[in-house]
Amino acid sequence: MSGTTEKITRKLMLYFPECETEKPIVYHLVKDYDLIINIFRARVTPEEEGYLVLDVTGTEENIEKGTAFIKSLDIKIDTTRKGVTWDKERCAQCGSCVPHCPTNALAIPDRNTMEVVFNTEECIECLSCIKVCPFGAMKSLF
Amino acid sequence: MKTIEQINEKISSGKAVVLTAEEIIDYVDKKGLEQAAKEVDVVTTATFGPMCSSGCFLNFGHSKPKMRITESWLDDVSAYAGIAAVDLFLGATQLRANDPANTDYPGDFRFGGGHVMEKLVAGEEVQLFALSYGTDEYPRKELRTTFTIDDLNQAMMVNPRNCYQNYNVAINASDKTIYTYLGQLKPNMKNCGYSSAGQLSPLLNDPFYRTIGVGTRIWLAGAQGHVYSEGTQHSPTCERGLLGVPSEGAGTLALTGDMKKMDPEFIRGVSLKGYGVSLSVGVGIPIPILDEKMLLQTTIRDRDIMAQVIDYSTDYPERNGKVLGNVSYEELKSGTINLNGQKVEAGGLSSYGKARKIAAILQEEIRSGKFLVTQPIAPLPVEQGMKPMKEARS
Ligand code: SF4
Numbered sequence: 001m002s003g004t005t006e007k008i009t010r011k012l013m014l015y016f017p018e019c020e021t022e023k024p025i026v027y028h029l030v031k032d033y034d035l036i037i038n039i040f041r042a043r044v045t046p047e048e049e050g051y052l053v054l055d056v057t058g059t060e061e062n063i064e065k066g067t068a069f070i071k072s073l074d075i076k077i078d079t080t081r082k083g084v085t086w087d088k089e090r091c092a093q094c095g096s097c098v099p100h101c102p103t104n105a106l107a108i109p110d111r112n113t114m115e116v117v118f119n120t121e122e123c124i125e126c127l128s129c130i131k132v133c134p135f136g137a138m139k140s141l142f
Numbered sequence: 143m144k145t146i147e148q149i150n151e152k153i154s155s156g157k158a159v160v161l162t163a164e165e166i167i168d169y170v171d172k173k174g175l176e177q178a179a180k181e182v183d184v185v186t187t188a189t190f191g192p193m194c195s196s197g198c199f200l201n202f203g204h205s206k207p208k209m210r211i212t213e214s215w216l217d218d219v220s221a222y223a224g225i226a227a228v229d230l231f232l233g234a235t236q237l238r239a240n241d242p243a244n245t246d247y248p249g250d251f252r253f254g255g256g257h258v259m260e261k262l263v264a265g266e267e268v269q270l271f272a273l274s275y276g277t278d279e280y281p282r283k284e285l286r287t288t289f290t291i292d293d294l295n296q297a298m299m300v301n302p303r304n305c306y307q308n309y310n311v312a313i314n315a316s317d318k319t320i321y322t323y324l325g326q327l328k329p330n331m332k333n334c335g336y337s338s339a340g341q342l343s344p345l346l347n348d349p350f351y352r353t354i355g356v357g358t359r360i361w362l363a364g365a366q367g368h369v370y371s372e373g374t375q376h377s378p379t380c381e382r383g384l385l386g387v388p389s390e391g392a393g394t395l396a397l398t399g400d401m402k403k404m405d406p407e408f409i410r411g412v413s414l415k416g417y418g419v420s421l422s423v424g425v426g427i428p429i430p431i432l433d434e435k436m437l438l439q440t441t442i443r444d445r446d447i448m449a450q451v452i453d454y455s456t457d458y459p460e461r462n463g464k465v466l467g468n469v470s471y472e473e474l475k476s477g478t479i480n481l482n483g484q485k486v487e488a489g490g491l492s493s494y495g496k497a498r499k500i501a502a503i504l505q506e507e508i509r510s511g512k513f514l515v516t517q518p519i520a521p522l523p524v525e526q527g528m529k530p531m532k533e534a535r536s
């Protein structure tokens with residue numbers, strides 16, 4: 001099997017300006033590019049801008065084509081996917097978020113120093129940490 | 143074996159041997175108690191966590207024309223004005239005016255007295271709004287202005303109940319999520335919350351208050367402050383374990399320090415969903431090693447410090463004294479405790495990372511001769527319990 005048919009997963013954060021919120025993007029990604037979509041969060045603000053955080057799974061070629069299609073619609077793509085952010089300075093290293101994080105994105109790797117780290121790759125944007133952080137160190141971009 | 147004066151001479155000449163309460167454990171293991179007690183002069187202890195019983199006295203100086211303030215708000219957080227014309231007291235758990243609190247349960251509690259204190263220490267601008275009835279010599283009736291901590295004559299932090307010697311571990315045995323000052327607790331005992339720096343914690347390293355007493359110089363969020371009294375609810379007559387270390391809430395300290403000299407990293411407003419606002423405070427306390435016995439106390443480890451697990455859904459609010467079990471800080475810090483056969487995730491509210499940082503800062507300040515240790519001017523009580531409220535019978 002050549003590398004081109006191997007399926008990979010990419011995390012994307014899409015930002016739709018006002019005029020683009022009506023388009024059936026996910027439909028086209030599935031139908032035209034054979035991509036598997038896993039949506040973590042979606043929101044249209046009162047200003048009618050839209051945000052969508054998702055995983056796309058498919059061949060590298062199809063993901064490239066799919067993202068090119070999204071970009072052609074004037075939709076911005078952020079592959080660093082920062083829907084949830086951790087403010088390292090504000091974090092007091094208390095660890096009260098850790099039992100509430102279902103994926104270990106927030107974790108204490110070394111129990112001697114008890115330092116808390118945030119691994120953005122593991123985060124599924126469930127927002128639990130935002131509710132429990134007493135110091136406002138966890139934030140949602142939207 | 144050593145006196146405070148001898149230790150201070152060594153500190154002043156830059157020759158003092160200072161270890162943190164974490165480092166001392168292995169050091170004594172390696173050197174033996176006798177040898178280590180000869181070498182080590184001071185052990186530094188520290189803690190950082192929410193300490194609700196905190197506030198500050200602020201003196202504003204006089205406006206023109208003068209005003210005798212009767213009601214006041216700092217960034218819309220009510221401050222107590224019943225002290226003197228331009229002295230205010232701000233409490234850490236006071237909520238901002240118009241906060242919905244828990245009317246929309248569980249409430250967010252975004253801003254309160256603790257957040258105003260954080261802003262002040264960080265040098266940020268805060269708004270004062272004040273009202274008065276007016277008198278002959280204080281004619282002004284209303285005032286609105288902004289200020290920073292530099293504009294004040296005094297900004298004195300006072301913490302009537304800090305550094306709790308040990309504390310409960312909160313758990314929730316009910317079938318609904320509950321929101322407490324020890325964090326959000328999932329139903330059916332899925333997680334628990336605790337708050338102590340364990341082996342680094344000041345009063346766990348001096349369980350009988352031999353070196354920590356009234357007048358002890360402390361490191362309070364970067365300033366040199368002191369213990370001014372026993373803390374409220376100080377209750378040393380309690381269950382004790384190895385080396386006499388309490389296994390439940392016991393002694394407390396009343397602290398004070400100059401807010402103008404504090405470091406904003408260690409004074410932080412806290413918002414606890416469904417519960418309220420508070421302040422996290424960083425405290426460091428040096429323990430002069432007077433003799434082997436004192437050194438032995440500082441070798442206490444997380445695995446030997448026990449805490450009581452209490453159900454915050456019924457037993458705690460009902461005050462029925464029931465304890466579900468006992469766990470060590472080693473277990474709590476591992477992230478999972480075993481409570482009567484059930485695995486429970488544990489999360490802290492106090493920051494061990496910041497406590498370590500404070501213990502190291504204080505160690506450096508003592509090593510470099512900037513921070514001297516003190517002889518208490520009066521001891522803390524070692525025998526007294528805590529009474530519940532006297533309620534009238536209906
Ligand atoms: S949003 Fe959820 S998954 Fe992401 S860090 Fe917070 S608790 Fe963990």
Ligand code: SF4
Nearest residue numbers: 091092094095097133
């Ligand atoms: S709850 Fe907030 S402050 Fe505490 S460790 Fe997690 S992110 Fe940091």
